[in-house]
Amino acid sequence: MLFQVGGQGARPTFFEMSAAQQLPASLRAALTYSLGVFALRRPFLHNILDYEDEFFALLMAVLESHSLRTTDGSFSESLYGLRRRPVKVAVKRSSPGTESSDKAYDSALRRRQKTLSVVFLVILPYFKSKLQSIYNKEREARLQASLWDQGEVRFDEAGALDQQGETSQAQAESTTREVSHLARLKTNFAALIGVSYPWIHATNEGLSFAYQLLYLLDATKFYGPGLHVLGLHVCRATGQELMDSSSRIARIRNRELERLRGPPWLKTVQRVFLSCMYTTLDYAQTGLIAAVFFFKMMEWWYESAEERMSAPTVYPPPPPPPLPKVAKDGLPLQPDRTLCPLCCQKRNNPSVLSVSGFVFCYSCIFKSVSQHKRCPVTLMPATVEHIRRLFHDL
Secondary structure, eight states: OOOOOOOSSSSOOHHHHHHHHHHHHHHHHHHHHHHHHHTTTOGGGHHHHHTHHHHHHHHHHHHHHHHHHHHSSOHHHHHTTEEEEESSOEEEOOOTTSOTTOOEEEOOOOHHHHHHHHIIIIIHHHHHHHHHHHHHHHHHHHHHHHHTTOOSOOOOTTTTOOOOTTSOHHHHHHHHHHHHHHHHHHHHHHHHHHHHHHHHHHHHHHHHHHHHHHHHTTSOSOSSHHHHHHTEEEEEOOHHHHHHHHHHHHHHHHHHHHTOOSOHHHHHHHHHHHHHHHHHHHTHHHHHHHHHHHHHHHHHHHHHHHHHHHSOOOOOOOOOOOOOOOOTTSOOOOSSTTBOTTTOSBOSSEEEETTTOOEEEHHHHHHHHHHHSBOTTTOOBOOGGGEEEOSSOO
16 A cells, blocks of 8 residues: 655655654554553553563564565655665666667665665664663653752662572672672663763754755755665655566565475465465555554544543533522612612722622621621621622622
8 A cells, every 4th residue: 555645756755754754653652552552451461561662673673674675665665655776776787688788777775775774774763762761761860869869879789689597708798799790880871871862862863854954955865864874765666666566576475485395284384374474464554554543543432432421411500599688677778789778879899798799888888797797788697707899890
């Protein structure tokens, strides 16, 4: 399944190269999240998550090797219809039936270039991920040491030995020295990574950004420093190249099937195994992308359904409480609601009495409540703490 993004000529656009470069990281994040969800019901999957870097590196090594072998492109590049070509194209030897002036060019990758491509695509990112994890642990240890005002974070050398009564003093001292030496080496190595990794990461990111900027400005044909070191550039695969790659895959597989040795039953088992492996590798690209997409779609579907089921029912707002009744012996209300019931004047510094809800002048209601301990209109018990200042008169 090939996705042609578009553009003219054999040179891919910047967006094609950027999408192809970011696909492995997105695929890893999706696979890790999927395994984490499945591990909630299948605890044995936590063993895979504990070795996440190794598992993903092994998976990508198989996919990248197969993709480079069959399509001369990486896993993500072949998905976007791209392939790798050497900058210096070799000239084929002319066959006896052709004229000497005709030259045939061979743009296929050599075995050395394919091997180095796997190193740059799989092994170097794996070591970078491990260095990143070591750096994060070292930074966390330094942060804890600074928070707790500790010195150098070291291993517990005293607790590393479980000295038994039968062990001699000399053996205990030698074992202690070995453990302390190993712990010191680990500590020094982690400290070295903590100091050097930011510079390594900054250098790598700076070079990558520079190459991408130059590629965007059409100043270089290399999208990254790795391709420049390998002497390869990425281009679009033509229809003839796709047909040639299909025929080349068929020839390689027929040759591998012809090399099978052993009794008939063993050949049958080997042929079935190779057929299953070929089918798995052929549909690995579309299978992984489709599986992750299907999983995310089902997760979104069930999460939205659960949210709808667990969402609280929206009820209409309750009606306001009824107005308090005016007491027979209380002050009568003025027809004009902007007047204070106590002084019968325009309200100054309006304040409400929370027990009844009526609004008075602050000085009037403060004096009345302080003296009578009740609302002057409803005669409900009240104190000065029930007086609330209003910032605008209604």
